[in-house]
Amino acid sequence: MTSASASPPTAQFRVAVSTPASLGLAAVGLLLLVGLVALPSVAERDLIQDLSFVFYMLALAQCWNLLAGYAGLVSVGQQAFVGLGGYLLFALTIFGNLDPLLAIVLAGVVAGLFAIPTGLVVFRFRGAYFAIGSWVVAEVYRLVFAQIKQLGGGTGTSLPPSVSNGVAGIDWVKTLFDVRAPAARDIITYWAALALAAGTLAVVYLLLRSRRGLALAAIRDQEATAESVGINTVRTKLAVYVLVAAMTGMIGALIYLQKARISPDSAFAVLDWTAYVILIVVIGGIGTIEGPVVGVIVFYLLQRYLADYGTWYLILLGAIAIAVMLFAPQGIWGSLQGRFRLALFPTQRRLERADVSGDRT
Amino acid sequence: MAGLLDTIIQGILLGGLYALFAAGLSLIFGIMRLVNLAHGDLIVLAAFAILALGSGLGLDPLLATLLALPVMFLIGFGLQQILLNRTLGHGLLPPLLVTFGLSIIIQNGLLQGFTADSQRLQAGAIETASINLGGGVAVGLIPLLTFASAVIVIIGLNVLFYRTALGRAFRATSDDLATAELMGIDHHRTFALAMGIAMIVVTIAGLYLGMRANFDPTIGPARLLYAFEAVIIGGLGSFWGTLAGGVIIGLAQTIGANIDPEWQILAGHLAFLFVLVLRPRGLFPRALD
Numbered sequence: 001m002t003s004a005s006a007s008p009p010t011a012q013f014r015v016a017v018s019t020p021a022s023l024g025l026a027a028v029g030l031l032l033l034v035g036l037v038a039l040p041s042v043a044e045r046d047l048i049q050d051l052s053f054v055f056y057m058l059a060l061a062q063c064w065n066l067l068a069g070y071a072g073l074v075s076v077g078q079q080a081f082v083g084l085g086g087y088l089l090f091a092l093t094i095f096g097n098l099d100p101l102l103a104i105v106l107a108g109v110v111a112g113l114f115a116i117p118t119g120l121v122v123f124r125f126r127g128a129y130f131a132i133g134s135w136v137v138a139e140v141y142r143l144v145f146a147q148i149k150q151l152g153g154g155t156g157t158s159l160p161p162s163v164s165n166g167v168a169g170i171d172w173v174k175t176l177f178d179v180r181a182p183a184a185r186d187i188i189t190y191w192a193a194l195a196l197a198a199g200t201l202a203v204v205y206l207l208l209r210s211r212r213g214l215a216l217a218a219i220r221d222q223e224a225t226a227e228s229v230g231i232n233t234v235r236t237k238l239a240v241y242v243l244v245a246a247m248t249g250m251i252g253a254l255i256y257l258q259k260a261r262i263s264p265d266s267a268f269a270v271l272d273w274t275a276y277v278i279l280i281v282v283i284g285g286i287g288t289i290e291g292p293v294v295g296v297i298v299f300y301l302l303q304r305y306l307a308d309y310g311t312w313y314l315i316l317l318g319a320i321a322i323a324v325m326l327f328a329p330q331g332i333w334g335s336l337q338g339r340f341r342l343a344l345f346p347t348q349r350r351l352e353r354a355d356v357s358g359d360r361t
Numbered sequence: 362m363a364g365l366l367d368t369i370i371q372g373i374l375l376g377g378l379y380a381l382f383a384a385g386l387s388l389i390f391g392i393m394r395l396v397n398l399a400h401g402d403l404i405v406l407a408a409f410a411i412l413a414l415g416s417g418l419g420l421d422p423l424l425a426t427l428l429a430l431p432v433m434f435l436i437g438f439g440l441q442q443i444l445l446n447r448t449l450g451h452g453l454l455p456p457l458l459v460t461f462g463l464s465i466i467i468q469n470g471l472l473q474g475f476t477a478d479s480q481r482l483q484a485g486a487i488e489t490a491s492i493n494l495g496g497g498v499a500v501g502l503i504p505l506l507t508f509a510s511a512v513i514v515i516i517g518l519n520v521l522f523y524r525t526a527l528g529r530a531f532r533a534t535s536d537d538l539a540t541a542e543l544m545g546i547d548h549h550r551t552f553a554l555a556m557g558i559a560m561i562v563v564t565i566a567g568l569y570l571g572m573r574a575n576f577d578p579t580i581g582p583a584r585l586l587y588a589f590e591a592v593i594i595g596g597l598g599s600f601w602g603t604l605a606g607g608v609i610i611g612l613a614q615t616i617g618a619n620i621d622p623e624w625q626i627l628a629g630h631l632a633f634l635f636v637l638v639l640r641p642r643g644l645f646p647r648a649l650d
Contacts, residue, residue, distance in 0.1 A: 068454070072453070074453055074454060074457055076398070076457075076461070121634055121637070124638065125637075127453055128394070128396035128453055128456070128457060129396065129593065131398070131457055132396065132398070132585070132586065132589045133593075133637075135582075135586065136586055136589070136590065136630055136633065136634070137634070139583075139586060139626075139630055140627065140630050140631065140634070143626055143627040144627070146623070147623065147627075154623075270582065271465075275461065275465065278458065278461070282454075282458060286454070311469040311470075311472045311473045312469075312473070314465055315465070315466050315469045315470060315473075317462075317465060318461075318462040318463065318464075318465035318466035318469070319462065319466060320462075321459070321461065321462035321465075322444070322458075322459050322462040322463065322466075325448065325454070325455045325458045325459050325462075326444075326447055326448070326455075326459070329451065329454075329455060
């Protein structure tokens with residue numbers, strides 16, 4: 001005891017985040033990404049369309065997970081930014097003559113700007129009231145856009161074929177894969193959806209590994225304590241809200257580029273853009289980055305094989321949401337993680353003994 | 362002038378309907394801090410229950426409501442006892458998600474059972490009856506009955522809350538759950554009774570929803586938002602505040618609709634956000650959230 005306290009420590013420690021498994025998986029992930037980029041050269045058009053859907057739902061799920069799972073902002077109003085992004089795409093391409101891909105990026109920026117005053121209003125609500133309050137705000141967005149006659153008012157409008165067929169790079173894709181314009185358009189939206197899904201995943205992961213991510217995790221675990229150690233919780237939450245709104249706006253713009261038809265009721269639909277997204281996150285595991293990935297696969301399979309049953313399918317989804325919350329609130333990934341200590345996207349900081357060459361005493 | 366007066370009176374009376382939507386939500390909010398996202402769908406469910414009982418047994422909607430009341434009470438009691446009590450005390454997400462799931466199940470269950478067709482509760486002669494107030498202003502009997510029912514429901518809830526043993530248990534669990542438990546209150550049963558009573562109010566709201574206008578299985582979420590707005594404007598835990606909140610939403614909607622019919626709902630939401638920005642805790646808050 002005495003000798004140990006007298007001599008300086010003989011080992012050094014460092015903080016580590018990566019695990020051997022995560023480094024190996026990063027390599028696999030990179031290969032997967034390359035494969036997915038090259039996929040249109042072999043895949044049927046149906047598969048490309050289905051995967052686009054999977055990717056943008058995954059991107060939306062990552063956004064909502066960051067908001068609710070980490071910042072504690074359980075929003076039922078994210079359809080506000082999906083619809084806003086979609087309408088901005090239509091406005092920027094039809095009236096601004098912008099290229100659709102550029103319009104997606106710009107729609108994200110504008111959605112982020114809109115999120116600042118919106119956030120200042122909805123942040124008046126605490127906890128559970130925030131959920132319904134954000135829903136009211138999304139309804140305000142829907143009703144306001146239904147008033148804009150230039151964008152079709154309450155019935156909506158279609159994207160002129162000249163816009164959707166004039167997307168950058170379409171001629172190159174047409175000759176590269178030897179396809180007609182509609183298929184080439186699908187391939188470009190597929191790549192954009194893949195980029196957004198991978199991009200949101202990367203943004204969320206890097207954010208959570210950063211200092212701000214540490215602050216977010218602290219807020220998630222115990223808000224009052226986080227504040228007591230000097231975290232400005234309101235500013236951190238607002239920053240996350242704005243970031244998520246910008247990403248959600250970009251995803252919304254992409255979704256409505258693919259759909260090529262927009263109406264207030266579909267663009268601001270709570271079921272499509274919030275309820276399904278919440279379900280994906282909760283089934284997969286809220287508060288983990290892997291959860292939405294698992295959740296979106298389950299959701300896609302349910303949708304693909306059961307959606308024909310209409311109302312019964314939706315009743316089943318509602319029952320699944322209830323069952324997961326009651327019996328496995330951590331979701332599929334959360335339960336696996338608890339049992340096997342898995343982490344494909346580790347954000348936890350661990351103390352490791354560093355190799356020290358020679359004795360420093 | 363008569364036009365403006367008419368608008369204001371219609372707005373206040375519409376506020377009575379929104380107060381009925383909101384009173385049950387206010388009770389549940391106040392006692393167990395449960396935000397029930399299925400509240401609007403439960404109102405619609407009650408309207409369909411009245412419709413089914415009325416047409417099935419050949420009854421007047423008012424008589425059918427008397428039969429629907431105990432049924433809905435039991436549904437509320439069971440829902441709380443079996444499902445919702447399990448979601449409390451584990452943070453924000455479980456109650457929100459479970460009631461959201463419930464909302465989807467009720468909506469689609471009703472779609473399955475009753476199709477998407479618009480329905481109406483046929484009440485016979487009183488549907489079109491009106492009372493002339495003079496000066497070119499007349500009020501319909503049903504809107505008047507709606508408002509009167511809202512006032513009676515709120516008086517009833519206040520008596521229950523402040524004058525009865527059950528009300529004392531409600532207030533005790535609301536203020537300090539742990540201490541209430543020590544005093545021998547079974548809070549699960551108390552919550553289940555509260556939800557049952559909220560469903561009685563919901564059934565009355567369903568009756569007037571169905572008599573005043575057409576309804577279909579999908580209109581629940583919008584009613585939830587109006588109810589929520591009335592509760593927040595009024596201030597948490599104040600039943601009279603909820604009535605005032607309902608009247609403010611009703612007035613804003615009626616005035617908005619008078620300017621342009623498409624602005625009705627938007628005007629209500631904007632009035633709500635305006636009040637919220639000025640008075641975040643509502644006009645007459647009783648309890649701290």
